[in-house]
Amino acid sequence: MDGPRVPALVRTALRCYPARWRQRHGDEAAEVAVLLIRDGGAASTIAASYLTGAAREWLTPLPGRRVSPVACVLLAAACSLALSAGLLASASPARAATPSHGHGAVHCALVPPEAAVKPVAASRQQRFIGEVLRGRSC
């Protein structure tokens, strides 16, 4: 999947998907990105599309699994916190000296509203929340 022609931004976005998705679609998704960029598409737009898809993938319940509304509320709270942290980090002058901070918030800003209120599989959601709070989903 990580061929040399695939822009780093797209590679990073693809890494945000769950492993089973990457095994299934990763190579093809990278190739599609290269072809779309060749056709004039912006790497950032393609990466954003994959990021949104990755967030949706984490938040979509697997068949036969359900999550309590409490878990959904926790997820929304985690996303709000991470987004706020990201905004604060980007507003801080110190950020220029520490460019690796605050990246985790990008995910939550891209989670579509309908995805945020969907029932989610508990274990997947807890992992996602944990990764978002640690700011290293990607």
Place this chain on the structure above:
Amino acid sequence: MAVGGRDSKGGRDVLRTVGEASVLVLISLADRPRHGYALIQDIKEFAGVELGPGTLYGALDRLERLELVESLPAEERRHPYRITASGAQALRAHLDSVERVSTAGRLRLQLGGI
């Protein structure tokens, strides 16, 4: 695009809630199997919609879970997808539903004289 809840035989329109992208993917697969990039190109051509690749794979996964499309053996890195019999049936039902609503809308515009 999510209109109508029943097809002409009174059955449920299962595509009512899957989203526009999934319907576009099914329409694209209606005549022959296609892989990801070909789907994006085809949809752009017949619908004028530039489907993002993330949206595309999300729609394909959703449709596959609903058994409306199936993945064919990979050709190099590419996985072609094919519409299933139930996918074709669901698409027909959905298009019937859209057509009914469209006809009603045009009729009402005519009656309203706008």
